[in-house]
Amino acid sequence: MNILDYLETEFATFDEKPFSEVDALILSEICMARFDDIVPGLKGKGLFADISTIVENLFSPSGRGVTFRDALRAECFDRMFIGLVPKRTKDLLIALAASPRFRDIVIRDYLSLFDTERQTQFAAMAFSHKREFAFLGFRGTDSSFTGWKEDFNMAFTCPVPAQDHAVRYVESAAGGLPKRLMLGGHSKGGNLAVYAAINADPKVQARIERVYDFDGPGFKPSVFTGEEYANLQNRIVKIVPVDSIVGMLMESHEDYRVVASDAKGINAHSGFTWQLDGDRFVFADRISESARFTDQVMTEWLSSFSDDELAVVVDAIFEAVAASGAEDATDILSGGAKTVQLLMDANKNTGEPARTILADAIRRLSEVVLHRFGRDLGAMLAGKGK
Incomplete structure (x- = not known):
């Protein structure tokens, strides 16, 4: 099974079955959809408009949020799906709109920033279930060279603009959301979720129950101390595929678990390839030898x-x-x-x-x-x- 199979077979609501790691991956992946003209924007989005920074959804609609069914608009499909697997993202949105588990989740507080000059690509949104909990999801890297340049910049500088924006987003959005907060993202989105959680205001940080990092890169050495990680030690969940490349880059203090994938090499980075048994991931004992070799090579090369x-x-x-x-x-x-x-x-x-x-x-x-x-x-x- 994969996450699309899960959405077709899991009919329990969140009131009947608690939020899970698989649910977190699904919401992290749908962050790749562009909801600029559909989902109400973050109320404080104007505060993010630094000089030359374009708030792509500056004129997004007002309101308390929309459901996945409301977001399923064929007239927007030509610009909605981005990233390396846009068709899978489209399939995911359709499955979410049909799912009794997810169809009533409210999407709100959408923010999308893009700045070629400052090499910034950032997007985040909140998914709220009644007054019970909210998941703040961060988009991974899109297909733009600006987004990939920002990723490469993480190797020698921290914070990059998207990391700063992630902290500001969490602190801005938290006030209007349920008390129970979860953060997460895939690839760069996972890195942003961890960075935002560690740097958030202590009052907001205390509300964060889990931080989900799905094959996200780490940080350049010495960005965080062990003590800074310790505040969230038992709340960070990092999961990587057997052939992980991206998730092994740079330094992470948290432990990680390894999920089986039906793809090899860099293609295993896609969360759509990760294998499930019912409502749980199929875990492996360790990353592959090729992934271990690549990690060692990249670590030694970057340190030179x-x-x-x-x-x-x-x-x-x-x-x-x-x-x-x-x-x-x-x-x-x-x-x-x-x-x-x-x-x-x-x-x-x-x-x-x-x-x-x-x-x-x-x-x-x-x-x-x-x-x-x-x-x-x-x-x-x-x-x-x-």
């Missing part, structure tokens, strides 16, 4: 740069992306012949000093891979010799 050096490398990467002719991130990430051609064009068209910077970064990465591979191979052969 200073923050200033990483900033230069990231700028060079995106200069190459711009030179490639790719229209959005899906062109680069989809794989296949198109990706190869775009990368070849980028190498040919990227000028100096970006080309030299990238060549050095690739050289360092190759050295780390060969060193790690040789060490692992040696250990394996030594083990067989015994």
Whole structure:
């Protein structure tokens, strides 16, 4: 089973069966839908309009919220579904509108920000069940290069603008929501949920029951101390797939659990591939050897740069992306012949000093891979010799 199968078979209401980790993943995934003209906006959204920051839903409708059935509007479909798996997001919205468990959830306090100049892509919304609880969901990375640039920036700076916005969003929205709060998100959304919970005003933080981080990247070293995490130690739930790549990036203090997926490699990042048994995840003992190897390589490679050096490398990467002719991130990430051609064009068209910077970064990465591979191979052969 996957989350779509779950929505077709789970008919118990939240009054009959408590909110679960699977429910949290579902609401985290639907945050990829653009509800700009449908869901009432956060009342204080004007406070987020810093210089050059565009509040995409500045003129969103007023009101107390809409249900998933109200949000199911075919006339908005052409711009509603974004990200790397837009069709799955569309299927999810249809399933939510049909589900007796979710159809009466109220979506409210929608906020969407986008700023190319400040490299900011942020969106959040609240899902409220009567006066019982609210889930504050944060959108992961969309297909824009701006969104992906902000993700890369997390490797050398904290906070990035979306992390600051996440804290302000939670503190702004909390006053009008039920006392019981849960936060969550998938991918970058999971990172934002953790960051917001740790930095929220203590009165708001005390109301947070759970923070759900679904394969979200961690933080650059020393962003948080163990003591800061300790305030939420038993409330953060981190779940990653067997072939986790994104969720292993950078540093996390919390423990994580590993869920089975019907996909391999980066495709396992999608929550739609995660396997369920009824209303629970199917868990594995550990991440795969390939995921472990990738984590070790990326950790060693990133640590070989200073923050200033990483900033230069990231700028060079995106200069190459711009030179490639790719229209959005899906062109680069989809794989296949198109990706190869775009990368070849980028190498040919990227000028100096970006080309030299990238060549050095690739050289360092190759050295780390060969060193790690040789060490692992040696250990394996030594083990067989015994």
